[in-house]
Amino acid sequence: MLQISKITKTFNPGTPNEVRALRNVSLTLPAGTFLIVIGTNGSGKSTLLNAVAGTFYVDAGAISIAGQNITRWPEHRRAKFVGRVFQDPFRGTAPTMSIAENLVLASRRGRPRSLGIAVHGKVRDDLRARIRPLNMGLEDRLDNPIGSLSGGQRQALTLLMASWLKPELLLLDEHTAALDPKTADQVIRLTHDIIEHDKLTTLMVTHSMQQACNLGHRIVMMHKGRVLHDLQGPERARVRPEDLLSRFEDVRRREQLDSSVAEMLTTSYV
Numbered sequence: 001m002l003q004i005s006k007i008t009k010t011f012n013p014g015t016p017n018e019v020r021a022l023r024n025v026s027l028t029l030p031a032g033t034f035l036i037v038i039g040t041n042g043s044g045k046s047t048l049l050n051a052v053a054g055t056f057y058v059d060a061g062a063i064s065i066a067g068q069n070i071t072r073w074p075e076h077r078r079a080k081f082v083g084r085v086f087q088d089p090f091r092g093t094a095p096t097m098s099i100a101e102n103l104v105l106a107s108r109r110g111r112p113r114s115l116g117i118a119v120h121g122k123v124r125d126d127l128r129a130r131i132r133p134l135n136m137g138l139e140d141r142l143d144n145p146i147g148s149l150s151g152g153q154r155q156a157l158t159l160l161m162a163s164w165l166k167p168e169l170l171l172l173d174e175h176t177a178a179l180d181p182k183t184a185d186q187v188i189r190l191t192h193d194i195i196e197h198d199k200l201t202t203l204m205v206t207h208s209m210q211q212a213c214n215l216g217h218r219i220v221m222m223h224k225g226r227v228l229h230d231l232q233g234p235e236r237a238r239v240r241p242e243d244l245l246s247r248f249e250d251v252r253r254r255e256q257l258d259s260s261v262a263e264m265l266t267t268s269y270v
């Protein structure tokens with residue numbers, strides 16, 4: 001269960017570069033909920049994920065995971081509960097270490113690193129069995145450095161590693177945006193299978209309305225640091241990509257109207 005209560009985050013407060021990235025955002029995700037986050041550029045989607053992961057502390061409000069208030073926990077302490085995959089396939093893995101070594105480290109998240117990375121015998125067999133379902137032939141390349149893999153192969157492994165220990169929360173930030181369409185589809189199928197199989201509570205940011213409609217249980221649309229729409233139940237079940245696009249169009253029209261009104265007001269006062 002993830003509970004976000006009235007969180008706010010302002011970057012560069014009191015300066016000309018001030019950005020109110022999150023304004024009083026509240027969300028409750030019962031355990032096992034797969035939430036898709038969509039929204040206009042700069043609406044606060046990544047900031048929301050960063051706030052939950054502990055990249056920074058929020059200015060106000062509270063965040064709890066599995067009943068524990070983690071609002072003031074540093075990022076490394078939250079990492080035990082949170083698995084994460086970024087847009088950039090080059091983040092999240094150690095490029096000079098082998099596939100096997102990376103996987104062993106993922107399987108030990110939150111435990112001392114001084115244990116050494118012995119990868120032989122049964123451990124190798126277990127690793128092979130875990131990565132075979134990716135259907136990328138990586139089970140025969142356990143000793144290859146991760147840096148030698150393609151972006152899609154790396155992203156599939158990063159996803160596997162992030163979900164290895166069945167985290168309380170999985171955060172996916174546009175994790176297929178840098179992949180070609182075929183590889184993106186493959187990683188999305190894998191995403192669906194892992195989340196369904198392990199019933200992981202998940203927040204996934206995407207700009208693809210198709211992905212938003214095909215995946216998950218609930219869709220939140222953000223705009224200017226706020227949750228503008230929260231589609232659940234029958235409303236979520238009915239929604240189509242074109243419906244979501246028309247909601248974006250509404251936002252754009254309202255923005256245009258607001259700026260025209262502001263212009264008119266400014267003009268009439270000069």
Ligand SMILES: Nc1ncnc2c1ncn2[C@@H]1O[C@H](COP(=O)(O)OP(=O)(O)OP(=O)(O)O)[C@@H](O)[C@H]1O
Pocket residue numbers: 011012019020021039040041042043044045046047048
């Ligand atoms: N570390 C930071 N310092 C200053 N401003 C930031 C920082 N992180 C985000 N912002 C600003 O906060 C706002 C929200 O950014 P965020 O990255 O959360 O948007 P987003 O919805 O993920 O956008 P996009 O869809 O374009 O990736 C933006 O105006 C962004 O420039």
